[in-house]
Amino acid sequence: MSVLPTSSTCLELAISIPGFVSSRSLPSSGDHTGNGNSMRMMMKDLDINQVPRDSGGGGGGGGEEEWTTTVASMEDEEEETNNDGASGPPRKKLRLTTEQSRILEETFRFNHSLNPKQKEDLAMQLKLKARQVEVWFQNRRARSKLKQTEIECEYLKRWFGSLREQNRRLQKEVEELRAIKVGRCDEPLHSASTLTMCPSCEQVAAGTSTTMHDIDKGPIRTTASATNQTSLSSKVHTIHNHSRHPSAAFPHKIH
DNA sequence: GTTTACCGGGCAATTACTTCA
């Protein structure tokens, strides 16, 4: 795992987390209604599979116009119209009805991809083409993944920020300890009354002939810094422990 | 058993259309 700030002043991250799998399609009950379009759709519950037969005229007539379903016929028309050159008619875009969207979302909750039979059945139920159902699921998976990525990115940004803050505090503490060490240059180095080790380092030291940790090489605790809430060594240990698997602690998962 | 060609499905990137503020 590496979290590399692209710049020191910016929180943009270049992240690579070995073994971290980003939101492998799981049934979702969360965000599927989250797109802002549902409100628009509610307000304008128009069956956009249908277009006015007289596309040129009318002008705001609206409700009384005669509508004709284009979905089923669009493909047929495609084959005809595609022949007449590169500049064919402008691509018409389907807008799903609220009911179609609801059913698609409902299906997506239980199944993030469909087999051909399911696709065909759903298409028939929704009066859409199988290809349209397929495209919807494809786009829906992409949206789901995007949302998950955004959440993870947000989390990593916060994590990076707290690590940076932690690092800043530790750097400061190191400076303080260095200052203390320099100030005591004259004193004997084996002053056990003023320098102690953290328990784990003490164990290691007991098995060796080490009598003193260099501040740059290993943890050291002074009576002065011990009066602070946490020692440098314990902080280092904390960071070791906490920093190892940040991705394991992702609080939110989109399903 | 291995290689090759073909096919279908999924995905990323992109385009294009629609709606709204």
Added chain:
DNA sequence: CGTGAAGTAATTGCCCGGTAA
């Protein structure tokens, strides 16, 4: 009314696994 932003349906191109020859 024109415009930009946002949302999303649709397209394109590539990759990969399965399968038959």
